[in-house]
Amino acid sequence: MPAFSAHYTLEDIAELSRRDDLADDETAVLRATSDARSVGYDTVCVPLTNEKWKARWRELCILSQEPEESADRLAIEQRAEAWRSKPAFFRDEVTISRLEEADCVIPLISDWLELDASDDWVRHDAEIALHQELAFASYLNAQCAILPPPSNRTQVGSYARAINACLASIPFMELSIRVPIYDPTSVLQVPSRAPSPVESRRSSAVSVGMDETTGTPPESNMTTWEMWDTIRTICGYNPRLTLALDLTPPLPLSSSVLDQWSAEPVRHLWLPASAFIANAKGYPVLPKGTQSFIRDIMKLQPNVILSGTRAKKHARGGEAAYAQYVRHLEKTSPAVKAAHTAGTVENFAQGYQDYLQAPLQPLMDNLQSITYHTFEQDPVKYRNYEEAIFLALSEWPNPGKVTLCVAGAGRGPLVARALKAIERSKKEAFVYAVEKNPNAYVTLQERHRNEWGDEKVKLLYGDMRTLEVPEKVDILISELLGSFGDNELSPECLDGASRFLKPDGISIPSSYTAYVAPLSSSKLYNETRAMKDPKAMETPYVVMLHAINILSDNGGGISGTCGPRIQECWEFEHPRKDAALTEQGLPLTNSHNARSAKLTFHIPNAGVLHGFGGYFEAVLYGHVGLSIHPDRMAQISKDMLSWFPLFFPLKDPLYLPADSELTVSIWRLTDARKVWYEWYAEAFLPVPSxxxxxxxxxxxxxxxxxxxxxxxxxxxxxxxxxxxxxxxxxxxxxxxxxxxxPERQKDGVSLVKISQTALHNPGGQSSWIGL
Ligand SMILES: C[S@@+](CC[C@H](N)C(=O)[O-])C[C@H]1O[C@@H](n2cnc3c(N)ncnc32)[C@H](O)[C@@H]1O
Structure with a gap:
């Protein structure tokens, strides 16, 4: 559930303090808190300091720098120096002073502090004042403070340096920077002639402001995001640095610019009453674009700060109506609805979002019963397997008994589904069940005795790569798939199992394909860094991807060589026909299972690449499959729970300008003992030849x-x-x-390289994948 805060201005606080119904020990801020709670808000957001402090600071900072020589000025200068050496407030310069007042207050740091002023002295004194305000908020046990936005692109580095110093000197407190979702004041570049393709590309990186015809901001207006990116980069992605995203500017109709924010630590949404319009009955509602943005961003569970709600801008509903309306949006958010619906991946994944897990290695390790139990909760995977086996049996061309083998039977769910499919198909058939996990084999024996019997099933204990099977089989059924398809060594295991598949036999699955997409996610970058071990930055993880943004779009690029936003790396087909075999029917080497891919993605908007999402899609039989490909899973295997995507992290984030092209190289490599992945990326920008x-x-x-x-x-x-x-x-x-x-050139435009990552995981140094 998101929390709600009511914003109280200095005028609101002054008005409350004049109330004659205040109890003896009740302050204006305590009254604001109880008033806000009575209309459904959890906390209040209050400026920490007032006009008196602003006036004193201006005198100390500005007047002490005036050139004029006078006794007065000397006195001010001395007071300024005294303040600089020991910054402190007078009681009447702050709005709160008691611990219980601060309990439900999110303090707003003075918005007139120009940490990015062009004037060196103003910046210098603004930074001292910022430290002073944060130290005071920290004294009052505030967990979080909201900082004024940066406004001067040329001094954003100074702004960020000051914030970084505060993060270092004020422990524990979260600093949330108020950043407008975009900058409506930026100047629109109006070309006097039609732009060349290159000009439009290059200007898309810099042109900002409103589109004159539609009155909406252009897609590429990312100036505020770029400032945020600079700040958090200078602050080393400090996890205590978060965003208070300001929705005061009217939102653009297109969501592609807004998607960028969903990969950022948006902890607060600043939503003014002026962003609301009145519905037919006079109640406040939000325009369509804002509604859908809020529904999407609700997956990050931000605290919603409603501002100006006491000004009676809307005829009906009063103060409570704004929060009630946003709560209604939250409840109708598809992501939130899915999270509350039993049986969906989102519901199943509660608590696992953006949580890094080491991929399973069912070949090297013996899985626990609880792990099998978790798999077996998946209604979709087993249903699709049963359907695939049923179809294969129904279409089986040869007369007589059909022999099936479940290779890697685990605790037996696929054996049970195979028996159901046999019953449905009315074929005569027999099932062998192979398992190398001695513990799971005990469960198999129990089920064999209690449920299946010798007439239907024979159990075989051992490794499918070396085990002797009494007869060759017609249908080889396996589920050795990882999030990236082949990453749990299905190709290697099935190479071995193919020895006991008849020449005209079939494999279920018949193929599987690995896919990647370039991702931005400051959360995942921080999670991998937090592991401390440098190798952790080169290890693929299983992750329920949540606060992420896929940076690529479908196509574009100068030479039409960019593929879709999620691209295929490679495929494995079974049974294999291409491997040279020994007399025992085993491959001579594993070289035939090495793969590589070089993929080019178009990056429409500026963003920071933190890694790659890895996905798979498998064809089980005919049109029946399994997929975690984000754009296709809903059609192929909706609500399948067994696999979260793989995440390939980058050691260092790679900044990608708007309209750049990203080339990703990824390899599946192998030696006698292991299989591993290596990856790296290069960024290119179109320039006129x-x-x-x-x-x-x-x-x-x-x-x-x-x-x-x-x-x-x-x-x-x-x-x-x-x-x-x-x-x-x-x-x-x-x-x-x-x-x-140049990497490529066409129609007078060339792609020149601008940056690249290191090669990740060379030699499989941090791979867990063992043969
Ligand atoms: C992902 S689990 C699937 C289990 C079960 N079929 C299911 O779908 O719930 C893979 C199973 O294959 C087994 N396995 C992996 N490699 C094997 C091998 N080379 N020989 C035999 N069993 C293997 C593992 O022990 C594990 O039980």
Whole structure:
């Protein structure tokens, strides 16, 4: 359940303090708290300081810097220095002073503190005042304080440095920065002529402000997110640094810009009464765009701060109506509804969202009974397996008895489903059940004795790669799949099991495919970093992905080479026809199970890449399958619970500008003992091939003159040139740097590389996957 806060301004507090019905020990803030609670709010949000402090600070900071020499000014300067050395409030400069007042208050740090002022002194004194306010809030045991937004892009580094210093000096407290969802004051670039493809691409990274025709912000307006990104990066992704996302500007119609925020630590939503419109009956409601944004962001369970609700902006409903309305939106949020509906993945995953788990290794380890029990709760996986076996039996072309083998039977659920499918198909059939886990084999023996009997089932204990099976089988059934398809070594195990599959036999599953998507998630980045062990940043994890944003879109890119937002890495098919076999029917090496993929994604909006989501899709038989592919799972295996996605982390986040292209290389590698993945990524930006004419590119990319075809892309030998500097009067050696080799070029646009990650997990150094 999200919490709700009522915002009280200084005027509201002043008005309450004038009330003559205040009890003796009741302060205005205590009254605000009880009033707010009586209309359904949990806490109040109150400015920590008042106008008196603002006036004194201005005098100390601004007047002490005035050039004018006077006795007065000297006195102010001395007071300013005294304050700088020992910053402290007078009682009448703060709105709260008692522990019980602060109990239900989220303090707002003075919004006039310009931590990003252009003036050095103002910044300097604003930072001292910020420390002072936070220290006072901390003294009053405030768990969180809301800080004013950055407003000056050129000084955002100074703003962030000051916040970082506060995070270091004020322990425990969460600092939540109020950031507008976008900046409506940014200037719209109106081109005087139609832009070239490159110009529109490049301007999409910088153009901001309202679209003049629709009155909505353009898709690429990410200036406030970019400022937030700079701040949290400078603050080293400190987990105590969070966001109070300000929904004061009217929201854009398109959700792609807004999706970015769902991968960020949005702890508060600032929602003013002015964002509401009146419905036909006069009650406050939100416009469609805001409604759907709030429904989505509710999955992060933010505290909703409602501001200006006492101003009677709407004819009906009063103060309570705003919170009631947002509660109604929360209840109708698909994510929240799914979380409360039994049988959905969201409900099953409660408490596991963004929680890193080591992938299971059922080949190397023997699973616990409780783990099998958890799998067996999945109604969809077993239903689909039964359907696939039923279809395979129904379509089985040969007469006579059909022989089935469940390879890796666990506690026997697939054996039971196979027997049901046999009964439904009315075929004569027999089932072998192979299991190498000695403990699960005890459960199998019990079920064999109590439920199945010798006529229907024979149990075989051992490893399917080496075990002797009394006869060759027609249908080989297995479930050795991991979140990435092959990551629990299904290909290697089934290579061994294929020895006892007849030449015309079939495998269920018949194939499985691995997919990846580039993700942003500050939560997951922090979770992997928190492990301390550097290898933890190179280990794939099983994660119920939650506060994430898939950065890619479907297509785009300069040469049309970008694939969809979630792309296929590789596929395994069974039975295998391509491996060279020994006399015993086993592959000579595991080389045929190595794979690699190089994928290109289009990144429409600026974002930070923290890793990759890994997914799989399996064809069991015919049209029956299993899928955790985010765009297809609902059609193929809705509400299947058995697999959460895999997360491939990055050691260092990679910033991706708007309209960049991301190339992801991923390998499945193998030696005699293990299988592991390695991965890395490179980012590219489109630039005009002729941009050698532009001073920007000549300065930054190549100091040489354009070549004959006017392209800086043609390789030029590096020629040392002796020049004499007019300043130093000594000969300087300069090197002409050859132009950057573009990754791709088309229609006068080239892709130049801007950054790359390290190679992750070389040699399988942090792999858990053992053969
Ligand atoms: C993911 S569990 C599936 C269990 C069961 N079929 C189900 O669907 O609930 C995989 C099972 O295969 C077994 N297994 C894995 N590799 C095996 C191998 N090489 N030979 C025999 N059993 C194996 C594991 O012990 C485990 O019981």
């Amino acid at each position: 002729s941009s050698v004419h532009s001073p920007i590119w000549r300065d930054t990319l190549s100091p040489m003159s354009p070549s004959a075809d006017n392209s800086f892309l043609s390789p030029v030998a590096s020629t040392p040139t002796i020049v004499t500097s007019p300043l130093l009067d000594v000969p300087q050696l300069t090197l002409e740097v050859p132009a950057q080799q």
